Amino acid sequence: MLAGSASLAASGPASTSAAVAAAPVASAGTGLTAIYFANGSLAGAPVLKRLDSTVDFQWGLGSPAPGLPVDNFSVRWEGLISAPATGRYSFSILSNDGLRLWVNGKKVIDTWDGNGGGNNVGGSVSMAAGEKTTIKLEYYDEDGDARVELQWIPPGQAPQIIPSEHLYPVGSPLTPDPIVTSTPTAAKVAPAPRAAAAPAAPVAAKPKAAPAPAPVVAAAPAKVKRTKPVPEPKPEPAPKPAPVGPVVITPGVYTLSVRSSGKTLEITDETRTGRIPGQQSGPKVAAQWRVENAGSGFYRLMVPGGNKVLEVLGSSTSNGAEMELWPYYSGNNQMWQIEDTGEGFVKVIARHSRKSLTYKDSTDGGLQQWRYSGKDNQQWKLTPVVETAPPLLANMSNVLAVGANKMSVYPNPSNGVLQMAYQLNQDMPLGWVLYDQRGIAVKVSDYRRQASGQHHQTLDFSSLPAGDYNLNLTVGATTTKQQLLIRRPSAVAPAVQEEAK
Numbered sequence: 029m030l031a032g033s034a035s036l037a038a039s040g041p042a043s044t045s046a047a048v049a050a051a052p053v054a055s056a057g058t059g060l061t062a063i064y065f066a067n068g069s070l071a072g073a074p075v076l077k078r079l080d081s082t083v084d085f086q087w088g089l090g091s092p093a094p095g096l097p098v099d100n101f102s103v104r105w106e107g108l109i110s111a112p113a114t115g116r117y118s119f120s121i122l123s124n125d126g127l128r129l130w131v132n133g134k135k136v137i138d139t140w141d142g143n144g145g146g147n148n149v150g151g152s153v154s155m156a157a158g159e160k161t162t163i164k165l166e167y168y169d170e171d172g173d174a175r176v177e178l179q180w181i182p183p184g185q186a187p188q189i190i191p192s193e194h195l196y197p198v199g200s201p202l203t204p205d206p207i208v209t210s211t212p213t214a215a216k217v218a219p220a221p222r223a224a225a226a227p228a229a230p231v232a233a234k235p236k237a238a239p240a241p242a243p244v245v246a247a248a249p250a251k252v253k254r255t256k257p258v259p260e261p262k263p264e265p266a267p268k269p270a271p272v273g274p275v276v277i278t279p280g281v282y283t284l285s286v287r288s289s290g291k292t293l294e295i296t297d298e299t300r301t302g303r304i305p306g307q308q309s310g311p312k313v314a315a316q317w318r319v320e321n322a323g324s325g326f327y328r329l330m331v332p333g334g335n336k337v338l339e340v341l342g343s344s345t346s347n348g349a350e351m352e353l354w355p356y357y358s359g360n361n362q363m364w365q366i367e368d369t370g371e372g373f374v375k376v377i378a379r380h381s382r383k384s385l386t387y388k389d390s391t392d393g394g395l396q397q398w399r400y401s402g403k404d405n406q407q408w409k410l411t412p413v414v415e416t417a418p419p420l421l422a423n424m425s426n427v428l429a430v431g432a433n434k435m436s437v438y439p440n441p442s443n444g445v446l447q448m449a450y451q452l453n454q455d456m457p458l459g460w461v462l463y464d465q466r467g468i469a470v471k472v473s474d475y476r477r478q479a480s481g482q483h484h485q486t487l488d489f490s491s492l493p494a495g496d497y498n499l500n501l502t503v504g505a506t507t508t509k510q511q512l513l514i515r516r517p518s519a520v521a522p523a524v525q526e527e528a529k
Contacts, residue, residue, distance in 0.1 A: 057110065059196075065103070068102050075096055083178035086177075087173075098358070104164065105178075107199070108199060113157050116152040118152040125170055126457065129163075130164045131162070172323075284410055294315045317330065317338070322362075337353070343380055351395040375400055456477065458503040
């Protein structure tokens with residue numbers, strides 16, 4: 029018999045009362061200390077700190093708690109873990125997002141680069157019955173369904189959620205468990221399976237009634253016999269080619285112009301505030317749209333330079349519902365299917381309502397969703413916008429690149445508007461955080477996967493006071509730091525179009 033089995037047997041009902049009185053309780057835990065962040069990189073001040081009895085959450089498309097976004101958040105659970113029996117314990121986590129798990133200082137699971145699957149099985153750790161050891165789990169949600177379930181595999185048993193009685197908040201591994209003098213409650217016994225009900229006496233199936241004969245319907249009289257004059261049909265527009273279904277759009281920046289008038293799709297951002305504190309909000313008026321693949325044949329129409337997308341206000345499914353800009357959180361009202369209508373035009377259909385993006389004059393309520401009827405104000409032309417790198421990028425080859433991802437920033441010092449370049453060898457999730465000299469996060473990006481290759485971003489920190497800052501770029505589990513200097517020697521912002529030769 030295994031040592032762990034002997035330990036369990038000694039604590040069963042057959043134990044003597046003296047032994048029970050002296051034995052420490054091995055199931056006095058209450059859960060782990062949990063710290064929640066409103067970004068995907070565990071950066072800055074936490075939004076929430078609480079005690080989670082277990083790590084068994086299926087948030088889906090919702091938020092973990094008030095004040096946290098539905099996407100792009102991160103959590104750190106930390107504390108102690110005790111084993112009910114001596115032996116080797118394996119660990120697994122059910123989640124599709126980034127994870128890092130340490131037990132007794134040993135990293136047993138690491139999918140922080142976003143390459144994990146649904147069931148992430150890690151290594152094993154030896155633990156002694158009743159002794160506590162450290163445990164830490166870090167998790168980030170990128171987008172879509174959020175789920176994290178921390179399991180262990182005790183010796184000779186199946187995987188199971190780690191129960192709260194074996195988890196403790198942050199503290200010393202030497203903290204003793206309380207001593208009890210009363211007889212412990214009997215071990216939980218799984219309820220006996222419900223006895224199957226005796227089969228009822230067979231009941232003769234009720235014969236199906238023969239289908240009633242179809243009623244005889246008199247043939248409609250010929251049109252020539254009608255006495256009422258038939259109104260002349262309204263003139264119909266010339267037939268357009270039949271739709272050929274969804275089209276594949278190359279991700280990039282586009283303008284959308286409506287067929288009826290040629291006007292472009294523009295929306296004024298009235299709030300210019302994001303759900304994540306400190307995030308950049310993008311331009312005041314959205315006239316160009318970055319079309320990005322949202323998966324399953326749908327796209328998101330994102331404002332270049334910000335984190336907001338076009339969405340149907342309030343997830344309404346009604347005809348006439350208005351459009352607005354809002355931070356992307358994988359809502360179905362933020363995803364669009366683009367279908368060909370022929371002659372170089374497309375219709376843009378909301379995923380949640382299957383209604384079409386429709387152009388209305390401002391007197392009629394502006395941009396709305398309506399059931400598609402083939403009208404010209406429901407058909408759009410996508411025109412690619414040629415993205416040209418800012419002239420200052422031409423000189424970035426002379427700027428020192430640091431870190432595994434060859435991060436560089438230019439100009440530095442700057443007036444607050446600068447370029448950041450970096451390189452990815454494979455598709456990876458990444459994000460950045462800007463800290464002031466006190467170590468406080470003053471700007472935080474979202475944490476999302478980007479394709480491999482050379483990248484650059486325009487960062488606008490012109491709203492911040494002049495001073496020294498630290499920019500941290502986190503790619504997977506690797507963080508590269510660059511010091512930024514923001515200087516404003518005059519009221520006129522210095523030009524950044526060309527580097528002084």
